[in-house]
Amino acid sequence: xxxxxxxxxxxxxxxxxxxxxxxxxxxxxxxxxxxxxxxxxxxxxxxxxxxxxxxxxxxxxxxxxxxxxxxxxxxxxxxxxxxxxxxxxxxxxxxxxxxxxxxxxxxxxxxxxxxxxxxxxxxxxxxxxxxxxxxxxxxxxxxxxxxxxxxxxxxxxxxxxxxxxxxxxxxxxxxxxxxxxxxxxxxxx
Amino acid sequence: xxxxxxxxxxxxxxxxxxxxxxxxxxxxxxxxxxxxxxxxxxxxxxxxxxxxxxxxxxxxxxxxxxxxxxxxxxxxxxxxxxxxxxxxxxxxxxxxxxxxxxxxxxxxxxxxxxxxxxxxxxxxxxxxxxxxxxxxxxxxxxxxxxxxxxxxxxxxxxxxxxxxxxxxxxxxxxxxxxxxxxxxxxxxxxxxxxxxxxxxxxxxxxxxxxxxxxxxxxxxxxxxxxxxxxxxxxxxxxxxxxxxxxxxxxxxxxxxxxxxxxxxxxxxxxxxxxxxxxxxxxxxxxxxxxxxxxxxxxxxxxxxxxxxxxxxxxxxxxxxxxxxxxxxxxxxxxxxxxxxxxxxxxxxxxxxxxxxxxxxxxxxxxxxxxxxxxxxxxxxxxxxxxxxxxxxxxxxxxxxxxxxxxxxxxxxxxxxxxxxxxxxxxxxxxxxxxxxxxxxxxxxxxxxx
Numbered sequence: 070x071x072x073x074x075x076x077x078x079x080x081x082x083x084x085x086x087x088x089x090x091x092x093x094x095x096x097x098x099x100x101x102x103x104x105x106x107x108x109x110x111x112x113x114x115x116x117x118x119x120x121x122x123x124x125x126x127x128x129x130x131x132x133x134x135x136x137x138x139x140x141x142x143x144x145x146x147x148x149x150x151x152x153x154x155x156x157x158x159x160x161x162x163x164x165x166x167x168x169x170x171x172x173x174x175x176x177x178x179x180x181x182x183x184x185x186x187x188x189x190x191x192x193x194x195x196x197x198x199x200x201x202x203x204x205x206x207x208x209x210x211x212x213x214x215x216x217x218x219x220x221x222x223x224x225x226x227x228x229x230x231x232x233x234x235x236x237x238x239x240x241x242x243x244x245x246x247x248x249x250x251x252x253x254x255x256x257x258x
Numbered sequence: 259x260x261x262x263x264x265x266x267x268x269x270x271x272x273x274x275x276x277x278x279x280x281x282x283x284x285x286x287x288x289x290x291x292x293x294x295x296x297x298x299x300x301x302x303x304x305x306x307x308x309x310x311x312x313x314x315x316x317x318x319x320x321x322x323x324x325x326x327x328x329x330x331x332x333x334x335x336x337x338x339x340x341x342x343x344x345x346x347x348x349x350x351x352x353x354x355x356x357x358x359x360x361x362x363x364x365x366x367x368x369x370x371x372x373x374x375x376x377x378x379x380x381x382x383x384x385x386x387x388x389x390x391x392x393x394x395x396x397x398x399x400x401x402x403x404x405x406x407x408x409x410x411x412x413x414x415x416x417x418x419x420x421x422x423x424x425x426x427x428x429x430x431x432x433x434x435x436x437x438x439x440x441x442x443x444x445x446x447x448x449x450x451x452x453x454x455x456x457x458x459x460x461x462x463x464x465x466x467x468x469x470x471x472x473x474x475x476x477x478x479x480x481x482x483x484x485x486x487x488x489x490x491x492x493x494x495x496x497x498x499x500x501x502x503x504x505x506x507x508x509x510x511x512x513x514x515x516x517x518x519x520x521x522x523x524x525x526x527x528x529x530x531x532x533x534x535x536x537x538x539x540x541x542x543x544x545x546x547x548x549x550x551x552x553x554x555x556x557x558x559x560x561x562x563x564x565x566x567x568x569x570x571x572x573x574x575x576x577x578x579x580x581x582x583x584x585x586x587x588x589x590x591x592x593x594x595x596x597x598x599x600x601x602x603x604x605x606x607x608x609x610x611x612x613x614x615x616x617x618x619x620x621x622x623x624x625x626x627x628x629x630x631x632x633x634x635x636x637x638x639x640x641x642x643x644x645x646x647x648x649x650x651x652x653x654x655x656x657x658x659x660x661x662x663x664x665x666x667x668x669x670x671x672x673x674x675x676x677x678x679x680x681x682x683x684x685x686x687x688x689x690x691x692x693x694x695x696x697x698x699x700x701x702x703x704x705x706x707x
Binding site: 088099238240 | 350368375379484506
């Protein structure tokens with residue numbers, strides 16, 4: 070693998086994502102940002118055919134994935150990417166399956182605001198393009214990505230278990246109070 | 259699971275409060291109280307409730323139609339962070355207009371997903387609502403939320419120049435029902451010196467002697483009577499001599515005719531409140547202002563179309579709310595199912611041309627459509643406690659009137675004929691004692707959706 074950009078550079082750019090890339094994605098008639106057009110423009114700028122149906126399904130309605138895709142387009146519109154000249158397959162893999170997988174594990178604002186998630190996205194991006202962060206060996210880069218991902222997977226699992234327990238407790242508490250054995254209101258609807 | 263006891267129901271009950279409960283239940287003319295309930299308020303709740311009331315009475319609504327107030331952004335962000343249903347949607351949109359709407363069906367699917375993570379479950383309570391169309395729904399609530407209702411009632415009453423005075427030894431409110439089966443109980447209101455609260459059923463089956471109803475109401479002499487147009491119609495038929503300071507009508511459309519009769523009989527204002535379990539008291543009708551004036555300083559109201567897009571100021575559509583005072587159920591673009599347009603009453607937004615569910619159009623004799631709001635205007639003079647208009651697939655109408663108002667049938671027929679032209683109109687009594695669906699139609703194209 071070739072050396073890529075310093076990790077910090079990608080993480081800093083991520084933290085500085087402009088508002089334009091965080092606008093509401095167009096889904097049906099709502100939202101203004103047309104994600105497929107952003108991706109098409111990026112492909113074109115990097116010398117590839119701008120058709121992207123194989124990257125973003127035409128009927129995609131996953132708002133979070135579309136938002137994360139727009140953020141990754143912003144990360145890729147950087148000088149080092151043009152210099153690295155990733156091939157179409159690597160770009161398609163990153164903007165297609167990899168982003169879909171990441172989007173399923175967290176919200177776009179977490180990937181921007183949370184330092185571990187920022188590192189995970191930056192490392193995923195660099196490695197999927199077939200590069201390693203500047204100054205790291207392949208093994209170091211793989212270990213570090215695995216570490217941040219495992220922490221995240223554990224956190225997600227814990228959160229999901231807690232969410233289930235909480236929902237059960239709320240349902241039980243609501244049912245426990247007999248329907249109208251509730252509390253005084255001056256009027257009853 | 260142990261059954262609730264009086265310590266659960268009235269945690270702060272004093273000897274005077276207990277005496278009030280006894281007075282209400284053991285009066286010789288008292289009805290058979292069928293249920294038990296209470297305020298469930300703790301001593302430590304009181305200072306927060308007092309502060310909430312002071313703020314609610316003083317705060318301006320603080321926004322104008324189409325301009326979300328500054329608190330909306332942080333509120334939506336916090337709700338997206340703490341409430342599972344919203345968290346699952348991803349990052350909060352930065353513009354309120356981009357937030358998808360929610361509806362009753364979302365709450366019905368899993369109410370637990372709408373309760374914020376930081377609400378302790380040990381004091382959760384529910385209110386069950388059936389509405390006039392939908393399935394039963396449990397609303398997550400809390401004793402403090404229930405007690406907060408009073409602050410909005412006081413705000414509404416202040417608009418009519420009334421300040422509640424009931425305190426120790428007085429009965430503050432009697433809530434009337436008139437149903438075959440009705441939840442009835444007594445309680446006290448700690449934030450009003452343990453003034454009494456009685457929820458009674460005027461149906462004769464609940465009383466040893468039907469004449470006891472008037473005797474009992476006269477004995478309690480409540481400061482406020484709350485009810486709906488049906489129970490108020492029953493009240494009008496009783497020989498009571500009480501002089502309440504206000505009547506609060508909720509849950510159904512109150513016709514101008516009904517209100518005039520009640521105001522003439524009791525010599526006090528009748529407040530027509532727009533209130534729903536999911537949102538609490540939203541607005542109070544003010545005939546001088548020409549609409550329903552909003553009551554909640556921390557509730558933003560939009561008018562939206564059938565797909566949830568905010569409509570331009572002045573257009574009529576579905577009432578959609580964000581915010582609220584129920585910390586167990588923060589509302590983000592919640593569609594109420596009710597129809598109105600927004601206007602200003604001085605500095606206060608109000609709902610105009612309101613109808614209590616989605617708009618229905620009726621087809622006239624010459625094939626034109628008229629809105630149900632036109633029917634409301636045409637029938638405004640009815641003295642009926644309630645009415646319902648249905649148009650069949652053949653274009654013929656059935657107007658259902660509460661039984662005591664069948665004398666109004668010729669007037670109602672004439673008013674409808676002026677609006678709808680030469681169409682068949684059959685009048686029948688309302689059979690059920692429960693709420694009716696006021697406007698309905700079997701014709702294609704009768705709803706906007």
